[in-house]
Amino acid sequence: MAxxxxxxxxxxIKKRLSVPTGFLSSLPSFNGGVHAVDFQAVDGSGRVWxxxxxxxxxxxxxxxxxxxxxxxxxxxxxxVGDKVQFSWEKNEAGAKTHAxxxxxxxxIKIFGAVFGYAPII
Numbered sequence: 001m002a003x004x005x006x007x008x009x010x011x012x013i014k015k016r017l018s019v020p021t022g023f024l025s026s027l028p029s030f031n032g033g034v035h036a037v038d039f040q041a042v043d044g045s046g047r048v049w050x051x052x053x054x055x056x057x058x059x060x061x062x063x064x065x066x067x068x069x070x071x072x073x074x075x076x077x078x079x080v081g082d083k084v085q086f087s088w089e090k091n092e093a094g095a096k097t098h099a100x101x102x103x104x105x106x107x108i109k110i111f112g113a114v115f116g117y118a119p120i121i
Contacts (some may be wrong), residue, residue, distance in 0.1 A: 003087035010080055013073055015031075016085065017086040019053065024063055026088045026100075038067070041100035043084065044121040048101060076104040076120045083107070083117055094103055 036054035052067030
């Protein structure tokens with residue numbers, strides 16, 4: 001299973017989630033000049049979220065998740081400093097589709113210092 005985790009910044013909370021370029025290899029193909037792909041991810045409660053990942057048309061791809069992202073942020077009451085984790089695995093041996101999971105994690109502070117993170121369901 002592959003995954004990435006990210007501490008959220010202001011732009012991630014207010015507009016879109018920037019993701020590592022390596023995440024692109026797990027998504028459906030961007031072939032044919034397409035600069036955006038849609039995919040679904042399931043959270044810990046079993047809710048399915050529809051997202052869109054897009055890349056720049058020229059130069060460095062700089063992938064971002066836009067469609068569906070802010071609804072997830074608001075639903076989970078995510079704030080700057082919280083984390084999000086995407087994980088994925090192939091559905092079947094050799095299959096080209098993947099099963100995606102998403103999890104939000106709330107930052108836990110004690111006397112202003114970050115103590116850790118707690119999963120959000």
